[in-house]
Amino acid sequence: MKSKYCLLVFLLFMFVSKANSQKIDSLIVRNFFNEAFNNGKCYGQLDYLCNQIGNRISGSANAAKAVEFAYDCLKKEGYDSVWLQPVMVPHWLRGEKEVGFFIINKKKTLVHICALGNSIATSKSGIQSKVIEVKNFDELKKLGREKVEGKIVFFNRSFPDAIINGAYGITVDQRSQGPIEAAKLGAIGVVVRSMTHAYDNFPHTGATSYKDSIPKIPGCAISTIDADLLSQALKENLETEFYFKQNCVMLPDVLSYNVIAEIKGSEKPEEIILVGGHLDSWDVGTGAHDDGAGTVQSMEALRLFKAIGIKPKRTLRCVLFMNEENGLKGGLKYAELAELNKEKHLAAIETDAGGFMPREIGIAVTEEKLLSIQPWQKLLAPYGIQSINIHGGGADIGPLKKQGVVMIGYHPDGQKYFDYHHTDADTFDKVNKRELQFGAVTLAGLMWLISEYGL
Amino acid sequence: MKSKYCLLVFLLFMFVSKANSQKIDSLIVRNFFNEAFNNGKCYGQLDYLCNQIGNRISGSANAAKAVEFAYDCLKKEGYDSVWLQPVMVPHWLRGEKEVGFFIINKKKTLVHICALGNSIATSKSGIQSKVIEVKNFDELKKLGREKVEGKIVFFNRSFPDAIINGAYGITVDQRSQGPIEAAKLGAIGVVVRSMTHAYDNFPHTGATSYKDSIPKIPGCAISTIDADLLSQALKENLETEFYFKQNCVMLPDVLSYNVIAEIKGSEKPEEIILVGGHLDSWDVGTGAHDDGAGTVQSMEALRLFKAIGIKPKRTLRCVLFMNEENGLKGGLKYAELAELNKEKHLAAIETDAGGFMPREIGIAVTEEKLLSIQPWQKLLAPYGIQSINIHGGGADIGPLKKQGVVMIGYHPDGQKYFDYHHTDADTFDKVNKRELQFGAVTLAGLMWLISEYGL
Secondary structure: OHHHHHHHHHHHHHHHHHHHHHHHHHHHHHHHHHHHHHHOOHHHHHHHHHHHHOOOOOOOHHHHHHHHHHHHHHHHOOOOEEEEEEEEEEEEEOOOOOEEEEEEOOEEEEOOEEEOEOOOOOOOOOEEEEEEEEOOHHHHHHHHHHHHOOOEEEEOOOOOOOOOOOOOOOOOHHHHOHHHHHHHOOOOEEEEEOOOOOOOOOOOOOEOOOOOOOOOOOEEEEOHHHHHHHHHHHHHOOOOEEEEEOOOEEEEEEEEEEEEEEEOOOOEEEEEEEEEEEOOOOOOOOOHHHHHHHHHHHHHHHHHHHHHOOOOOEEEEEEEEOOOOOOOHHHHHHHHHHHHOOOEEEEEEEOOOOOOOEEEEEEOOOHHHHHHHOHHHHHHHHHOOOEEEOOOOOOOOHHHHHHOOEEEEEEEOOOOHHHHOOOOOOOHHHOOHHHHHHHHHHHHHHHHHHHHHOO | OHHHHHHHHHHHHHHHHHHHHHHHHHHHHHHHHHHHHHHOOHHHHHHHHHHHHOOOOOOOHHHHHHHHHHHHHHHHOOOOEEEEEEEEEEEEEOOOOOEEEEEEOOEEEEOOEEEOEOOOOOOOOOEEEEEEEEOOHHHHHHHHHHHHOOOEEEEOOOOOOOOOOOOOOOOOHHHHOHHHHHHHOOOOEEEEEOOOOOOOOOOOOOEOOOOOOOOOOOEEEEOHHHHHHHHHHHHHOOOOEEEEEOOOEEEEEEEEEEEEEEEOOOOEEEEEEEEEEEOOOOOOOOOHHHHHHHHHHHHHHHHHHHHHOOOOOEEEEEEEEOOOOOOOHHHHHHHHHHHHOOOEEEEEEEOOOOOOOEEEEEEOOOHHHHHHHOHHHHHHHHHOOOEEEOOOOOOOOHHHHHHOOEEEEEEEOOOOHHHHOOOOOOOHHHOOHHHHHHHHHHHHHHHHHHHHHOO
C-alpha cells in the first residue's frame, strides 16, 4: 500500500512539474513574441537588405555588402562569438537583358524570358530554331534524336493546381536537368515554363546544371502566360520558330563568407542548435522572401534570447549561408568544417520558404520520437504552427545530415511562395511585417524547446 | 461469453463503420478541392465583382449591379430555388473628396483623411478648431466639457501590435462611438486614428453612429502615419488647429435585396444550413476582401455540391446579405422573415474576414458538444483549418441567434485583413486565387459535415 502511495505522489509530482514546465515554456515563447512585436528588428533589417543593398547573387558586390551588413548586425548584439567563415563561390553573371520571341510566317511575338541560372550564353546574335514542345523527359526520349536534333526544346509542364504543397518538387527537373536531357538528343537550346501557380508575365529563373560529358546548351525560363502563347502558336503552326539571345557568363570563383553568431550553452555548450537561412539571392527582384526573410528571422531568433535575458542550456548558433542558389558552396563548407572541427550539432533548422505565416515544422525523427515532441505544437500554435511532422530538411543544412544532425525545416504557409520565387516580383513590399515576426518567434520558441529538452 | 463476443463484433463494426465514414468524408472534401482548383468559379466572379462592378455601398447603382450579377451567377447553376429578398437600406453618399490639414503658426500640413461612414457633413467651408488628443473615452471624460467644448477631438488609440488577433475589437469603439462621446462634451468634430496594424497613408473608413438625443458632429478617419504627425505637432505646440471638410449626406432609404439560393435536403429538407457573406462594401477600394471574398466563396461552396453531384441530407442555402457595412438591414430582414415563415435554421456560417488561407472555425456550441465535432478539424486540416473553437458568430447572421441557430464564423488567417479593411487598398490584386479557393473548399466541407451529422 505504501509503495502505491509513493507512486501516486511521484506521479502527481511529475504531473505538476510537467504542467509547470509547460507553463514556463509558454511564458517564455510569449516573451519572445512580446519582444519581437514591440522591439523587433527583423523587418527593418529586411528593408535594408532588400532596399539598401538589393539582390545579392553569390560573388557580386551586393553579396559582399550583405555579408558585411549581417556581420555588423550580429556583432552589435554582443553575442559570445560572431565570425566569418570563408568559402569560394561561383560568380555567374546574367549580362544584358535577354531577348526572346517566336516567329510564325515572319511575324515576331516578343515573350518574357530570362536566362536560367548558371546557363551559358547563346551565340552573340542569339539562336533560332524550330521548337519541340514536351511535358517531361519521357516524352522527350520517345521523340528521339531524329526529331530533337538542331531544335529548341520547350519544356511546358505546368504547376498542377490541385497539389496542395509540393508542385515545385514534381516540376523542377525540367529546369534543373532540362538542358542536359535536351542536349543528349542534340537540341541547341531549352525554354522552360516558369515554376509557379501564378499566371503572369514574370519569368522565373533558378539553377540549371550541366554535365562535363554532355554538350552545354543555353536555357531560359518563359513566363506562364507566354508559355501558353507559345504552346498555342505551336498547335496552330508546327513551323513556329523560337529565338532567344542571352550573354550570361560564369566568371572565376570568388572569395565570400558564411556569417555566424552564437550564444554558448550554459549546461551543454558542446551541443549546437543551428538556425539559418541564406544570404545570397538570385539576381532578380531583391530576394525578399527568398531568402531575405530567412536571413533576418534567423538573426532575430538569436536576438530574442539575448533581449529577454535567457541563457540556453545548449549552444545556439545562427548561420547565414552563402551561395544556396547556385552552388551550395556555403552549406558544403560549413558541414566540412563542422566535421573537421569535430563539432556536435544536435539539430539544424533551416528557414528558406518565405516570410509567410508559420504553418508547419518538419523534424526528421522517427514516428516514435515525434510522438514525444508533439506537445510542442500546442506551445507554438498561438503563433501559427498547425502541425509538427517528420519531413525535416533544407538545402543548406543538408550536408550536415551524414553527421547525424537532426534536420529541421521551418515551413510557413506556402501558397504564395512560388508566385514570387526567383523573379523580379520578390521584393520587400511582398513581405508582411507581422507574418515575418511570427516566423522569428516560432524559430526562437523551437530553439528554446530543443535547448531545454533535447531531441 | 457470447454477449461479450457480440459486443466485440458490434464495436468492431462501429469502428470500421466510423473509419469508413471518415474515409468517405475525406474523399468528398477532396472532391470539393479538386473541383474548386480545376474548375473553380470564385476567383473569376471576384474579378468581375471588383473590376467590372467596383465598390458597392448600399443604395448605390453598383450595389444594384452586384445584386443582379450574383442573382445571375446563382440562377445559371440551376439550384432548386434562387430568389431576391427585398429590403430597404440606407443610402449614404460620401460626396466630394475630403480635405484635411493641421495648422501650426499658419503653416498647413495636409493629411490623408476620409469621412467615417454615416457621418454628417461639416459646414460647407469646413470646420477648424484646436485639437484635444485622447486615447479613449475615459481620458475624454476626465477632461470634461470645459476642455472639450468647441474643439475637435482626436482619438489616437493604436492597434496594439502584441495582440495576435482581436486588436480591432479593442480599438473600434473610438470610431463607432467617438462622435457621440465627443459631442456629449460639446466637441464640434472628431478625427479617428485608422483601425490597422499597417503604417501607411490609407485612411480607413467604417461605420460611425449617432444618437437622436445627442448633437450630431462630423467624424473622419486619419491615416496612421498622419495620426502620428498630428500627435507630434500637438506635442510641440498645443495651439495646433485641425481643419477638415466633407460634404457627405444620408439620402432616403433605397429598395435593395438579399440574394439567396438553395439546394433542398434529401432527408431533412426543413433543416437549413446557411452560408453567407455580404454583397455590399464600403465606397472605397473595391471591397475585395471585405466582403467580395465571402460573397464568391459562399456561391462557390454551394456550387461545389452541385458540381460533384452530391445531394445533401439537409437544405443548403447561400445568402448574400445587403447592407452589412452601414445598417445591417439585410441581416435583420433575413432573420425577421425566417421567423415569420417559421423556417428552421440548424446553423449559419458567416464568411466575412477576408479571402486569406483558412485557419479556424468558430462554432458556438458547448465545450462538451465541441468535443464531439473536433474530429472535423482533421478532415479540414489539409485545407488549412488548424482548430475548431467555440467562438462562432458574425454580424449578418447575428439576428438569427435568438432563434436558436448555431452561429458559425469562418476565420481565415487574419494578420493582413486590417491592412486593407475599409480602404482604397482593398482591391482584387490583394486576393490570392488559391487562398480564396481553399476558403470555398473549407466552407463546402463544413456544410457537408453538418448536413451529414447535424450539430
